[in-house]
Amino acid sequence: MSTNPDDLLNNFQDQFEYLDLLLPDCNGVIRGKRVPSNTAEKIFSEGAMFPASLFASDISGEPCEETGLGFDMGDADYICPAIQASLTPVPWAPGRAQVLLNMQNPDGSPFLANPREVLRNIIHRIQADGYHPCIAVELEFYLLHQEFEGKPKPPINPFTQQPEQSSQVYYMDDLDAYGEFIEAIQNTCDIQNIRADAAVSECAPGQFEINLLHTHDIIKACDDALLLKRAVKHVARQMGYQATFMAKPYFDQSGCGSHVHVSCYDEQGENIFAADEANLHHAIGGMQQTLAQAMLLYAPHANSYRRFRPDSYVALNNSWGYNNRTVALRIPLSKPDSLRIEHRLAGADTNPYLVVAAVLAGMHWGLQQKCNCDEAISGNAYAKSKPSNPYHWQQSINLFSNSSWIKNYFGSEFQKVFSHLKQAEINHFNQTITPLEYDWYLQTI
Numbered sequence: 001m002s003t004n005p006d007d008l009l010n011n012f013q014d015q016f017e018y019l020d021l022l023l024p025d026c027n028g029v030i031r032g033k034r035v036p037s038n039t040a041e042k043i044f045s046e047g048a049m050f051p052a053s054l055f056a057s058d059i060s061g062e063p064c065e066e067t068g069l070g071f072d073m074g075d076a077d078y079i080c081p082a083i084q085a086s087l088t089p090v091p092w093a094p095g096r097a098q099v100l101l102n103m104q105n106p107d108g109s110p111f112l113a114n115p116r117e118v119l120r121n122i123i124h125r126i127q128a129d130g131y132h133p134c135i136a137v138e139l140e141f142y143l144l145h146q147e148f149e150g151k152p153k154p155p156i157n158p159f160t161q162q163p164e165q166s167s168q169v170y171y172m173d174d175l176d177a178y179g180e181f182i183e184a185i186q187n188t189c190d191i192q193n194i195r196a197d198a199a200v201s202e203c204a205p206g207q208f209e210i211n212l213l214h215t216h217d218i219i220k221a222c223d224d225a226l227l228l229k230r231a232v233k234h235v236a237r238q239m240g241y242q243a244t245f246m247a248k249p250y251f252d253q254s255g256c257g258s259h260v261h262v263s264c265y266d267e268q269g270e271n272i273f274a275a276d277e278a279n280l281h282h283a284i285g286g287m288q289q290t291l292a293q294a295m296l297l298y299a300p301h302a303n304s305y306r307r308f309r310p311d312s313y314v315a316l317n318n319s320w321g322y323n324n325r326t327v328a329l330r331i332p333l334s335k336p337d338s339l340r341i342e343h344r345l346a347g348a349d350t351n352p353y354l355v356v357a358a359v360l361a362g363m364h365w366g367l368q369q370k371c372n373c374d375e376a377i378s379g380n381a382y383a384k385s386k387p388s389n390p391y392h393w394q395q396s397i398n399l400f401s402n403s404s405w406i407k408n409y410f411g412s413e414f415q416k417v418f419s420h421l422k423q424a425e426i427n428h429f430n431q432t433i434t435p436l437e438y439d440w441y442l443q444t445i
Contacts, residue, residue, distance in 0.1 A: 028351030286366015
């Protein structure tokens with residue numbers, strides 16, 4: 001079967017029984033519906049209908065009325081055109097295809113609470129000033145035992161048939177042991193046109209990283225990151241595992257990050273960071289100055305903040321340096337044409353559209369405003385600099401909701417929706433009595 005979207009559209013009903021309509025919400029959770037193939041032609045020509053309140057869904061799927069996208073609008077439906085270039089088969093479910101959707105306002109304009117459109121607007125703004133970014137996304141995740149029993153457990157190693165205990169980074173035996181799973185992921189990526197590259201065994205039991213290829217097609221790169229998560233989870237289930245992109249599933253093991261590599265080119269295709277070091281410093285300065293305001297996008301959940309610990313390969317401030325994994329903004333070793341910044345702060349639990357939007361907006365701000373950056377740090381940034389980032393969820397919400405820079409780049413509509421959504425989530429979280437509270441207080445006090 002061809003994986004070309006145009007070929008798939010021809011005789012769709014002869015190839016598939018069902019079509020999955022995918023519409024990612026503000027948390028990056030894929031929502032949607034499954035329709036029989038005989039309705040696909042109408043979907044591709046007219047779009048599907050979804051309520052705007054989908055973008056007000058909290059992490060548990062409940063609508064957040066404070067966003068104004070629910071009852072205040074009569075919970076109205078909006079037209080959601082199919083993104084036909086995203087049409088692919090679903091390898092883990094023969095006879096099924098999937099396609100991403102967008103959402104439109106009644107006048108046909110983009111729905112601005114949609115993170116994919118937020119990113120698109122920022123890209124257009126950057127390109128209008130003659131800048132052409134190129135990005136790659138790296139995603140870390142854990143394979144887990146199928147049985148959770150209230151908390152995650154490492155998977156059973158296919159070679160040893162024992163619970164996974166290895167914590168050796170770049171360990172080739174782990175890649176061999178889980179080779180069938182990794183090969184299935186690669187085959188799935190090939191079928192679904194997800195531009196994946198290397199798979200790496202990370203430094204915790206059952207932890208892996210998959211790198212996506214560098215591309216100037218920023219939207220496609222984020223589509224790929226989102227759909228890779230879906231693919232990893234489904235393939236894992238099919239092979240007897242669970243997979244999670246939770247930022248910190250184990251307190252005593254490494255967290256899961258989402259690193260973004262970004263380079264920038266001019267109209268003639270020249271890398272502006274290599275052409276003039278001042279451009280590199282301005283871009284870094286812009287990222288440094290805007291990092292705290294965008295922290296809610298890099299760490300959007302309660303669990304996100306458990307990643308930020310000393311000596312854990314997660315920066316505690318906005319430091320930068322050359323070939324240094326202890327900083328937030330790393331300049332990897334590279335040839336001049338691929339000179340880039342690796343933004344290492346975000347967790348794998350994030351929405352890739354919003355993370356990349358924040359990274360690019362920070363870069364653009366720095367280049368336009370000619371922001372100055374700090375001195376590069378060599379050696380251990382944990383020992384040579386002090387923590388400065390907001391490391392509490394409420395602090396990040398406050399900074400985001402009051403930021404004129406966020407309003408400038410992300411728009412007041414999205415700023416309002418995301419702020420209210422996250423405030424509702426933290427309110428719910430803070431009202432929950434945890435098992436630890438019962439352990440500490442119930443009989444002691």
